[in-house]
Amino acid sequence: MTIGEEIRAAAGRLAATSDTARLDAELLMAHTLGASRSELLLRHMRGDPPAGFAALVERRAGHEPIAHITGHQEFYGLDLEVTPDTLIPRGDSETLVEAAREYFADRTPARVLDMGTGTGALLLAALSLFETAQGVGTDASAAALEVAGRNAARLGFAARADLLLRDWSMAGWAADLGQFDLVLCNPPYVEDAATLDPSVRAHEPASALFSGPEGLDDYRILLPQLRALMTRGGAAILEIGHEQADPVGALARQSGFAAQLRRDLAGRPRALLLT
Structure with a gap:
């Protein structure tokens, strides 16, 4: 069996687990x-299948995310x-970086x-975009900060990124911390009782996903604190669930912000730019 044939067989095996089985x-x-x-695709499809591939396919068939199996995920052109211990960066979150660029x-x-x-992900993407900026990344998870630190070092941003163990609650x-021209945040925003794919619910950290019965608990904590962290003329950009533009926008206005909606590439509400 060639590599191409092995891939076809693996895609059939994964069809019940994944909507992107071939990929x-x-x-x-x-x-x-x-x-x-x-x-x-260009050079190896006719070769002999390598040892170890079948074991990885079985892990994916058990709903383990591809990023956890490979240990890597691309985000805004960066290999992370x-x-x-970390939420897997998703392309939808690049909406925040694009909003900052604009x-x-x-x-x-x-x-x-x-x-x-x-x-x-968001911090290093912003630093790659704004080449003279200095950055601070905070997280309540020491294990996550270790991952962020390794990413910053490997990608050449260690001198521009301070990583601090902080819990916004x-x-x-x-x-x-002082004040910042740009504040980025992808907070937990999933409702506690939400139905999630097993690859998410069973494998990604619950503390980065769930935020109360409405998915709004962390916004209620964060929004009243944001103004003190922002310079005059600065912006805060928060990721939201695709059905949360109205409730999070209302919370933002209660905290004195003007909120502008940004949509992801699929046209779904994905971020609020606050000024």
Whole structure:
């Protein structure tokens, strides 16, 4: 059996688990070969299947996320290490970075804050975009900060990114942070009783997902604190669930913000830009 045939068989095996079975099989094969997916498709499809591929397919068949199996996820052109201690960065979250790029089209933010940084995805993407900015990433998880630190070091941002263990639900957590031109945050926003794919509910950290019966608990904590963290003329950009534009927008206005909606590539509400 060739690699191409093995991929087809694996895609059939994964069809009951994943809506992207063929892509999953290709990514797992590329990982096993130590090649990119493009290299796999161009150069290796007629070769002999490598040892270890079948075991990875079985892990995916058990709903383990591809990013956890490979240990990596691309975000805004950056190759990020991912572990079960962090939320897997998703392309929808790039909406926040694009909103920041548009808002700062004619200037560069001097300081960037990413609250709940996880892998460091939003912070490092912003630092890659704004090449003179300094950044701070906070997280309540020490294990997540270790991942973010490794990503910052490997991608060359360690000198520009301070990573701090902070819990925004604790009094005084931001007292020494100062102010920022750009504040980014992808907070937990899933309702506690929401139905999630097993690859998410069973494998990603609940503390990064769930936020009370309406998915709004963390917004209620964060929004009243944001103004003190922002410079005059600065912006805060928060990710939201696709049905949360109205309730989060209302909470933002109660805290004195003007809120502008930003949609992801699928046209769904994805972020609020607050000024």
